[in-house]
Amino acid sequence: MAGHYARATLMTVFEDESGRSRETAGAGSTSWIGSPHPAVVADRDGGVVEFNAAAADLFPRMGVGKWLDEVVPRWLADAHQRLAHPARAPAAAASARTRPAPLRGRHDGRLLRAHPTESGHGDVAWWLVDDSDLTAAQDALRTERERHAILAEASTQLLASLNPDRCLEKAALLAADHLGDAALVISPPVRNRYTVVTAMGGGFERTQLTLDPALVPGLAEALQGFPPVPARWIDPAELPSWAVPEGFGGTPGSVAITPLPGHGVPAGALILLRRGGQRAFDASEELFARLFAARAGAALSAARLYAEQARITRALIAELLPPRLHHVDGVDFAGGYRTSQDTERIGGDFYDVHPGTDDGQETLAVLGDVCGKGLDAAVLTGRIRSTVQALLPLAGDHQNVLRLLNGALLTARHTRFATLVLASVRRTGGRVRLRLTSAGHPRPLVLRATGEVEEADTGGTLVGALPVVTSRSATVDLSPGETCLLYTDGITEARGGPLGSAMFGEDRLRSALAECVGLQAEAVVERVQMIAGDWVGRGPHDDMAVVAITAPHTTHLSAVNGHTRGRYTA
Amino acid sequence: MSPQTTISTTSTADLAATRRQLWAALEARDEPAATAAVLGAHDAGVPAEDLLLDVIGPVQARVGAEWATGRIGVAQEHAATAIQDRVVAALAHRTADGTGARPETGETPRRVTVACVDGEWHALPARLLAEVLRGQGFLVDYLGAHVPTPHLIAHLHQTGTDVVALSSSLPVRLPTAHAAVTAIQAIGLPVLVGGAAFGPDGRYARLLGADGWAPDARAAARLLAAGPPRAHAARPAGELPHLADQEYTLVTRARTQLVRQVLQGLEDAVPAMASYTDRQRERTAEDIAHIVDFLGASLYTDDAELFTGFVTWTAGILRSRGVPGDALVAALDLLADAQHDFPRARAHLAAGRRALLRVPAPPTPGPRS
Numbered sequence: 001m002a003g004h005y006a007r008a009t010l011m012t013v014f015e016d017e018s019g020r021s022r023e024t025a026g027a028g029s030t031s032w033i034g035s036p037h038p039a040v041v042a043d044r045d046g047g048v049v050e051f052n053a054a055a056a057d058l059f060p061r062m063g064v065g066k067w068l069d070e071v072v073p074r075w076l077a078d079a080h081q082r083l084a085h086p087a088r089a090p091a092a093a094a095s096a097r098t099r100p101a102p103l104r105g106r107h108d109g110r111l112l113r114a115h116p117t118e119s120g121h122g123d124v125a126w127w128l129v130d131d132s133d134l135t136a137a138q139d140a141l142r143t144e145r146e147r148h149a150i151l152a153e154a155s156t157q158l159l160a161s162l163n164p165d166r167c168l169e170k171a172a173l174l175a176a177d178h179l180g181d182a183a184l185v186i187s188p189p190v191r192n193r194y195t196v197v198t199a200m201g202g203g204f205e206r207t208q209l210t211l212d213p214a215l216v217p218g219l220a221e222a223l224q225g226f227p228p229v230p231a232r233w234i235d236p237a238e239l240p241s242w243a244v245p246e247g248f249g250g251t252p253g254s255v256a257i258t259p260l261p262g263h264g265v266p267a268g269a270l271i272l273l274r275r276g277g278q279r280a281f282d283a284s285e286e287l288f289a290r291l292f293a294a295r296a297g298a299a300l301s302a303a304r305l306y307a308e309q310a311r312i313t314r315a316l317i318a319e320l321l322p323p324r325l326h327h328v329d330g331v332d333f334a335g336g337y338r339t340s341q342d343t344e345r346i347g348g349d350f351y352d353v354h355p356g357t358d359d360g361q362e363t364l365a366v367l368g369d370v371c372g373k374g375l376d377a378a379v380l381t382g383r384i385r386s387t388v389q390a391l392l393p394l395a396g397d398h399q400n401v402l403r404l405l406n407g408a409l410l411t412a413r414h415t416r417f418a419t420l421v422l423a424s425v426r427r428t429g430g431r432v433r434l435r436l437t438s439a440g441h442p443r444p445l446v447l448r449a450t451g452e453v454e455e456a457d458t459g460g461t462l463v464g465a466l467p468v469v470t471s472r473s474a475t476v477d478l479s480p481g482e483t484c485l486l487y488t489d490g491i492t493e494a495r496g497g498p499l500g501s502a503m504f505g506e507d508r509l510r511s512a513l514a515e516c517v518g519l520q521a522e523a524v525v526e527r528v529q530m531i532a533g534d535w536v537g538r539g540p541h542d543d544m545a546v547v548a549i550t551a552p553h554t555t556h557l558s559a560v561n562g563h564t565r566g567r568y569t570a
Numbered sequence: 571m572s573p574q575t576t577i578s579t580t581s582t583a584d585l586a587a588t589r590r591q592l593w594a595a596l597e598a599r600d601e602p603a604a605t606a607a608v609l610g611a612h613d614a615g616v617p618a619e620d621l622l623l624d625v626i627g628p629v630q631a632r633v634g635a636e637w638a639t640g641r642i643g644v645a646q647e648h649a650a651t652a653i654q655d656r657v658v659a660a661l662a663h664r665t666a667d668g669t670g671a672r673p674e675t676g677e678t679p680r681r682v683t684v685a686c687v688d689g690e691w692h693a694l695p696a697r698l699l700a701e702v703l704r705g706q707g708f709l710v711d712y713l714g715a716h717v718p719t720p721h722l723i724a725h726l727h728q729t730g731t732d733v734v735a736l737s738s739s740l741p742v743r744l745p746t747a748h749a750a751v752t753a754i755q756a757i758g759l760p761v762l763v764g765g766a767a768f769g770p771d772g773r774y775a776r777l778l779g780a781d782g783w784a785p786d787a788r789a790a791a792r793l794l795a796a797g798p799p800r801a802h803a804a805r806p807a808g809e810l811p812h813l814a815d816q817e818y819t820l821v822t823r824a825r826t827q828l829v830r831q832v833l834q835g836l837e838d839a840v841p842a843m844a845s846y847t848d849r850q851r852e853r854t855a856e857d858i859a860h861i862v863d864f865l866g867a868s869l870y871t872d873d874a875e876l877f878t879g880f881v882t883w884t885a886g887i888l889r890s891r892g893v894p895g896d897a898l899v900a901a902l903d904l905l906a907d908a909q910h911d912f913p914r915a916r917a918h919l920a921a922g923r924r925a926l927l928r929v930p931a932p933p934t935p936g937p938r939s
Contacts, residue, residue, distance in 0.1 A: 160758035162727040170758070310728050342688070342718035498855035499833075500826035511849070515645045518599060523652035527645075530691045533716070553599075 037129055042068050044084040044122040046077065058107070058128065075105035076114055076126065083116055083124055104131065111135045147288050150178050154292060158299035162306040169206070171260070171270070171296040172199035179289050180272035181252075182245050185260070185296070186213075187268045188223055198245045209242060216240060222259035222269035232257050233280070243271060254280040258293045262301030270296065320346045320382045325521075325547065328355045328363050330427040332550040334521035336529040340373045340490070340543050348377030349488045349545035352385055354392055360426075364388075364395045367486040367547045368420025368441065377543075380416050384409070398422045398437035402460065402469050409464030417464035421486050425549055432478040432551040437471050439463050442492060445510065446476055447483045447524075451517045453510040456484070478551040481518045490544035491528065496536040504535045521550035584616060585624045592629050592657070596650040597642075604653050605660045618665045619705050622658065622698045623787055630654055630694050638883075640890045654694060662701050682794060683731040685713035685722055687738045687747045695765060696737035699787040703735075706791055719750045726757060733760050735790060738767035741774070741880070742863040745818075745870050748778040755779070764790055774871055777810070812872040817912045822866045828908055829858045835904035840897060858901055860884075865905070865918060874918040878925040885926055899926055 032039055038055035042048050046068045056062045061071045069077035102115045115127040154174045161167055168185050175183030176199035187195040194213075198205045213220040216239065218232035236252045244252065253276035260267040270293050274280070281289065325333040339347040351367040366388050370377045387408050391401045401422060409418065419441035423434050436444050440462030446454045460471025476484060487509070494504040512531045516524045525548045532544060591607035608621050616625075630651070637647045684700040686693055693715035700712035711729060713722065726734065734754050738747045744767055754761040760781040768775040768783055775783035784790035813819070821828070833855050837843045846854065861881075868877035881902070885895045902923045909915040 157758060160756060162757070163730045165730040166758065306727065310724070314728075343720040345721070498826075498829050498852065498859035500830075515643070516648070517645060519645055519649050520601075520652050522655075523648040526652070526691070527648050533689070533691075 037127060039125060039127050040068075040072065041119070041123050041125045042080055042084075044124070046080055046084065049123055055128070073105055073107045075103065076107075076112075079103050079114065079116070080124060080126070083118075084122070143284070147291075150174075151291060151295060154178075155295050155299070158296055159302070162303050164300065164303040164307050165206070167300050167303040168195065168197045168268075169199070169204050171300065172197040172204055173202070175270055175272060175289075175292065175296070176200050176204075177202070179285075179292060180256075181275045182248055182273040184243060184245075184271040184273075185268055186219070186223065186271065187300075188266050196242070200245045200248065205245070207242075211240075211242065216243065216257070216271075218257040219269055219271075222257050223266055224259075239273075244273070248273065248275070250276060253277060256281060256286070256289065258289055260293050260297035260300060262297045263305065265301065265304075267297040267300040267304070317346050317378070319385075320350075320378050322351060322545070323353070325351075325353050327552075328353060328425075330552070331363065331425050331432050332521035332552050333363075333365065333547065334525040334550075335367075335547045336525040336545070338490075338529065338533065338541075338544045340541055344374065344378075346375070346378035346381075347543035348373045348381060349490060349543040350381035350385055351486070351545055351547045352388065353547075354389060354395075356426075357392075362395065362424040362426045362435075364392060365423040365425060365486065365547060365549060366420055367423075367488065367545060368418050368439075369488040369490070369543070369545070370418045371416045373543055377416070380414060380418070383412070384418055384420070395422070395424060398424070398435065398473050399471055402437065402439050402463060402471055406463040406466075406469045410467065417462050419462045421458075423484065423486060423549060427551070430480050430551070432482075432549070434476045434478065434484055434549065435473055436476060436484070437473040439469065439471055442487060442489055442506075444476075445485045445487075445513055446478070447485065447513050447516060449479055449481050449517060451514050453513050478549070480551050480553045483513075483516065483519070483521065483524050483548050483550040485513055485524065485528070486547040486549070487528070488543065488545045490542035491532045491546065494532050494536045494541045494544065496539045496541075501539075504532055508535075518553075519550075520552075521548040524548040524550065584611065584614070585620065588616070588621070588625045589629055592625060593632060596629065596633065596653055597646075599646070599649045599653065601653045601656055604657050608657050608661055609664070612661065612664065618661055619702050621661060622701050622705075626654055626658060627695070627698055627787070638887055638890070640887075651694060655697065658694075658697055658701060662704070665705055681709040681711070681730065681732045682735055683711040683713065683722075683726060683729070683733075684735045685717040685737070686715045687736060687743050687750050688716060688718045689743050689746055690738050690740065690765075690767075691715050692739045693737075695739070695787070696735070699735060699737070699764070699790055702787045702791050703794065706795065708794065719746075719753050722750060723753050723757060726754065726759060731759065733762065733794060735762045735764065735794070736780075737765045738763070739765045741767045741769075741867045741871075741876050742860075743767055744774055744778065744867050748870075751778050751780050755781070762790060762793060769876075773873070774876075777871055777873075810870070810872070812914070813870070815912075815914060817914050818866055818869040821862065821869060821909070821912065821915055825859065825862050825866075828862050828905065829855055831908050832858045832861075832901055832904040835907075836897060836900060839900055839904075854897075857884075858905075861901060861905065865915060868918045869914055872914070874921040877918045877922050881922040882925050895926065899923060902926070 033052045035052055036054055038058045039052045040048060040055045040062070041050040048062065048064055048066050048068060048071065050064065051062050059071045063071070068080055102113050104111065104113050106112070111131045113129040113131045115129070117125045117127065119125060157170050157174060158167060161170070168187060172183050172185040175185070182198065182200035185197045192210055194209050194211055196207050196209050198207070213223050217234045222232075234255050234257060236255050239252065239255055252273040254274045256272045258270045258272070260270055270289075272289065322335055322337040325335040327333070333353045335351050335353075337349065337351070339345060341347070348370040349368070350370070351365070354364045356362050356364075368381070368384060370380045370384065384405065387405055388401065391404055394400050394404070420439050421441045421444055422437045422439075423444065425432060425434050436456045436458050437460060438444070438456075438458045439460045443458060444456045446456060448454065456474040456476050458472055458474040461469045463469055478484060492504055492506050492509055495501045496504070508531075509528070512528055513524070516527055519527065525546050528546050529544070588607055588611040592604055595601075595603035595607055608625060611621055611625070612618060633642070633647055633650045633654075636642045637644065642650075682703055684696050684703070686696050696714075697712065700710045704710045711725065711731065713725065722734075736747065736750060736754075738744070747763065747767065751761050751763065762782040762784060763775045763778075763780040764784045764786075770785075772783035772785065782793050784793050833851070836854065843851075843854070861884075864877055864880040868874055881898065885898055888895055888898065902919050906916055906919040906923075909919065
């Protein structure tokens with residue numbers, strides 16, 4: 001090839017010239033010789049023409065007249081060859097106009113960036129920049145960014161759920177995904193049993209174990225949470241069999257135990273496993289694991305705290321929740337409740353149905369409304385409900401019950417008052433007789449089989465405000481299919497409707513009820529709730545409670561049953 | 571989630587006979603007969619799932635259809651629905667011990683919460699799904715009709731549900747359903763949706779970013795048995811770029827005012843309305859409010875078909891009750907007049923009008939005077 005010939009013949013010439021130019025440079029007009037960055041000039045055949053001291057330091061065999069491929073790494077010599085002898089002339093011309101892109105390569109453990117500049121008469125000067133530190137910094141930055149992204153994602157996932165079980169699973173799954181080949185999250189014990197969530201390969205398993213944490217080095221300390229202990233590397237051989245997930249594939253290569261620091265209480269411990277052959281954790285990975293553990297611990301603590309508070313709340317409000325009503329002694333009862341706040345489950349309205357203790361005794365239904373709403377009102381409903389329950393033996397005399405209830409409310413510290421309706425219910429034959437007494441409460445409505453809606457003629461003073469209360473009871477008989485509706489003013493005073501802020505009012509309630517002829521108690525309650533609910537739409541409203549007392553269709557049980565089947569079955 | 575009649579191991583004739591018996595009992599408001607019809611078929615070997623989905627479900631669909639055509643009143647519809655609910659309870663009581671095999675642990679969800687969105691009172695489809703899932707071995711929390719989103723979320727935090735199934739029948743609840751879907755996903759749980767609200771092809775389920783949609787209870791059960799849809803990582807609320815024009819917000823906010831305006835316009839245009847009672851007037855206002863609500867939903871989903879579907883359905887209901895459709899067209903026109911700044915609302919109203927008149931669409935939907 002022509003190149004070989006040229007190289008051989010031109011060598012001496014260049015040797016001569018380069019010696020001269022080097023001297024010129026040395027004379028000091030150009031400063032590149034003293035540059036801290038290595039620089040090498042080579043002719044188009046790859047012979048070294050000039051170099052500076054930094055280049056000589058970097059490439060100890062450097063010398064004028066030597067071939068580049070003898071003194072510099074292969075990648076640089078090859079690049080020079082490509083630049084000096086481009087495959088096609090036009091492309092070379094084009095690339096000469098645009099500045100050639102720098103190259104990167106390794107030499108002696110360093111990362112070098114090489115920038116070529118063409119002198120114009122065939123020589124190429126290579127400027128070398130040591131990129132090792134920059135690259136290392138960039139790598140570190142990338143790793144940090146990735147870890148940051150993982151931690152951000154982990155926080156999002158961990159904080160999303162306030163359910164401790166979900167949170168445990170998330171922590172284990174995230175740890176197995178990002179920190180090791182498998183991960184175990186161990187919760188502090190409940191009555192000596194530990195919940196262990198094991199995650200590997202995107203799946204998890206939850207087990208309850210009775211175990212002695214002292215048998216796993218570092219586990220007892222990690223589970224205590226205090227004093228804070230660093231992540232600890234333990235000998236994989238010391239790991240009990242329960243700690244190695246099924247399908248892990250042999251004994252782990254490395255094992256780390258990290259505490260999950262919670263909010264003042266230990267949230268558990270994290271065990272990370274890596275397979276044999278995988279490298280062990282380095283210091284920065286260990287730090288990362290601790291950062292992760294801190295987030296997981298905080299999330300787990302928050303979830304436990306919420307669960308505990310929710311448990312307490314549930315226990316405390318259980319007695320304040322509206323009861324489920326059903327059929328009692330041949331009479332259908334149904335109740336519906338909607339609190340003023342969607343976030344609350346209890347409010348200032350209440351109802352109860354107390355079945356008579358003996359056969360033939362009346363059932364007492366009570367529905368009422370405490371002044372105010374929310375928790376404070378709900379607490380008072382609880383007091384009223386238990387007082388009424390205590391007064392059940394006296395329920396034959398509504399006036400007496402109201403008088404005693406009034407006395408009880410007056411002596412209490414609060415200043416709230418309440419309105420309520422008492423309904424004593426007894427079924428005789430197919431008919432249901434009600435004794436109704438309203439204490440300052442909207443009068444019960446009675447839906448007749450004809451579709452007429454009547455108001456029970458009862459009235460009285462509210463309780464808890466005045467020293468003396470008076471009331472007047474009404475007696476109402478229901479035929480089968482007829483319903484008596486007790487309701488609170490949250491229904492009638494609900495504002496809304498298609499034209500804005502009109503009050504629902506008793507008339508609309510009466511017409512809604514009139515459409516319910518022959519319906520079961522549940523269906524009446526559902527219908528009234530639905531109409532009132534649609535009326536308020538998304539607007540604000542007070543607590544709303546309804547109770548329907550319905551005399552069932554008795555004749556169904558035998559005769560009609562056979563009749564309808566006979567008539568309709570094919 | 572309207573259950574569809576599908577081929578099963580039970581003979582279709584048995585199922586048809588049971589459906590006839592159940593329907594007859596509901597017509598007579600005869601709860602014991604209704605219960606006897608279904609439990610009798612269960613005694614005769616019809617699986618509970620088939621009774622739920624091929625008897626109770628279709629009969630409930632018929633209740634709705636009969637109401638829509640005016641053959642039964644609203645009270646009868648409620649009575650029938652209440653009886654159906656009791657029949658489901660009776661059947662559930664029998665199968666309470668759970669005959670179905672539990673789904674595998676691990677990838678398959680074990681605990682499902684079934685709920686209706688806030689404002690949704692039609693609970694039966696959700697109840698049927700809950701019972702079918704229970705029968706298949708899932709642990710089911712059935713929260714019933716009309717579940718405010720804060721209650722739902724509190725329940726999910728406290729129970730550790732694997733997946734939520736949300737039911738809604740009315741498209742006007744789609745914005746509420748969207749809020750619920752977003753809230754459930756924000757706590758890292760996947761949510762399946764079902765019910766007529768999400769469109770016959772589930773298009774609104776996709777639009778709102780639900781993790782899954784099922785056309786009926788069987789499909790929902792299959793989806794859940796196949797494993798939980800991967801929960802999205804908690805993320806910002808699903809974006810609906812078309813809401814940037816604020817038309818949904820402004821139309822919804824102006825609801826009362828729009829209803830008043832259209833009602834006034836109708837009274838001026840239709841002389842017969844002068845003799846309306848207060849109650850008739852209020853009913854008319856309710857109908858107009860309904861139109862505005864559906865317009866809101868169609869703006870929210872940016873799908874004029876939602877609106878045209880509602881308008882043609884309403885026209886059908888009115889026809890079956892002997893009410894002339896002119897008032898509906900007049901109401902749409904009055905509503906369009908009030909929307910001069912809202913091009914999308916005008917386009918949807920124009921589409922509704924075209925659907926009503928069954929005239930060829932003009933090249934560009936434009937205002938009509």
